[in-house]
Amino acid sequence: MSALRSSTARPLRILCATADPAQRRTLLGTLAGPGRTVECVRDGRQALACVAQHGACDIVFAAHALPGLGGLALVRRLRRAGFDGRVVILCASASAALVAGYHALGVTTLLLEPASAALLRAAATAEIA
Helix, strand or coil: CCCCCCCCCCEEEEECCCCCCHHHHHHHHHHEEEEEEEEEEECHHHHHHHHHHHHHEEEEEEEEECCCCCCCHHHHHHHHCCCCCEEEEEEEECCHHHHHHHHHHEEEEEEEEECCCHHHHHHHHHHHH
C-alpha cells in the first residue's frame, strides 16, 4: 500500500500552486495515485478560488514565488479563511526571515527548488503522518 494513500474513505485532496508548468507536471506525476486527488493551479488566486469552490484540501503544495498572490499571502489568506491543513512551500532560496514568516503561519516544510520527485513524495508522506 502506498504511503500516500488516504486512510479515510474519501481520497486525500492535494492542491498544488505553481506558475512553472514543469513543476506542476512533476507534482501531479509524483503525488497523484490511488486514494489521492491532485489539482494543480497556476497562481495564488486560483488556489484560493479552488479551495472556495471545492472546500478544504488536506495538503497544499505552493511555490513561494506565485504570480498575483505570493506564497506568504496565499497561506495567510488560507489561514484567515479557516484552513488549518498542512502546507509545503517550494522556494528558490529561504532566508531566516522567510522561514520565520512561514513558521508563524504554521508551515513547517519548505523545500528548495528544484525538488526531486522523491523529496516531494517524502514531504507529502511526512505531512500526512
